[in-house]
Amino acid sequence: MMKLGDSGINPTTFEREATCEHHGAYTERGGSFSGRQDRVIWFGCQECAKIQRELQEIEDKATEERKKQERIEARLSVAGIPAGFRGRTFQNYRAETPEMASALNISREFAENFYSSHLKSGTFLVFGGQPGTGKSHLALAIAQQVISRSTVMYLDVMDVFRKVRSTWSKESKDTEDDVLRLLGSLVDLLIIDEVGSQRGTDDEQMILFDVINRRYRDLRPTILLTNLMGKTLTDYLGPRITDRMKERAIFVPFKWESYRSKNVD
Secondary structure, three states: OOOOHHHOOOOEEEEEEEEEOOOEEEEEEEEEOOOOHHHOEEOOOHHHHHHHHHHHHHHHHHHHHHHHHHHHHHHHOOOOOOHHHOOOOOOOOOOOOHHHHHHHHHHHHHHHOHHHHHHHHOOEEEEEEOOOOOHHHHHHHHHHHHOOOOOEEEEEHHHHHHHHHHHHOOOOOOOHHHHHHHHHHHOOEEEEEEEOOOOOOHHHHHHHHHHHHHHHHOOOOEEEEEOOOHHHHHHHHHHHHHHHHHHHEEEEEEOOOOOHHHOOO
8 A cells, every 4th residue: 555655745844933024023834745845835924814814704794794784775675874864974073062072972982882892782872852963963973883894774763663564564575573573683783763753653652662672682782863851751662661771771862952054963
């Protein structure tokens, strides 16, 4: 029987001292199938290779999230971030008072630590205040930063109700549970605007409770934007939703006057 060495194949590892322009001196490893030193394939800097693998993992994750976002948008027939809102960023938010600066800082922290912290803990943010005070501006600024690595959906509360009610038709391809599962569990960050802008029927209260309860249960971060504050908001949401949010929600009051005329919100 012919031995491995007789076939000219003699896998051998080698080492040599080398210098990386980024990480300095290191011991480089290499290998040769034939065992000949002039045929060695050198593997380069291990730190550089590690960084490259991590960058590739981040890119693969981002690609996976983009595809997931596209599938969710297609199922709901709505864009994650409406085209007309994509110019709203942290950079062009004008914090003219300490209270505005506080709202900006809370929003920045939420966006910057979303992937490492809030996505794991299922944080709720509640922005409450009069129209035109910048609530949607900051929420959309958060969304545009988060969407690079996670899925995001921004919906008016009436859109939420319409999406669920549309499944009640016999012609609907989706069931009510399909939509509730998308909104309640699959979307990483759900932003619901105009909460409390209407009186709220019993079925609307049930839909809103179901979505929020699912997100609470499954640790899914959520932002609620509302013109209501204090007891008025509590009365609208009802005790079941309020009790769930008390444990995990950060309430941010927008008590200043509207500056919609300045094109901020």
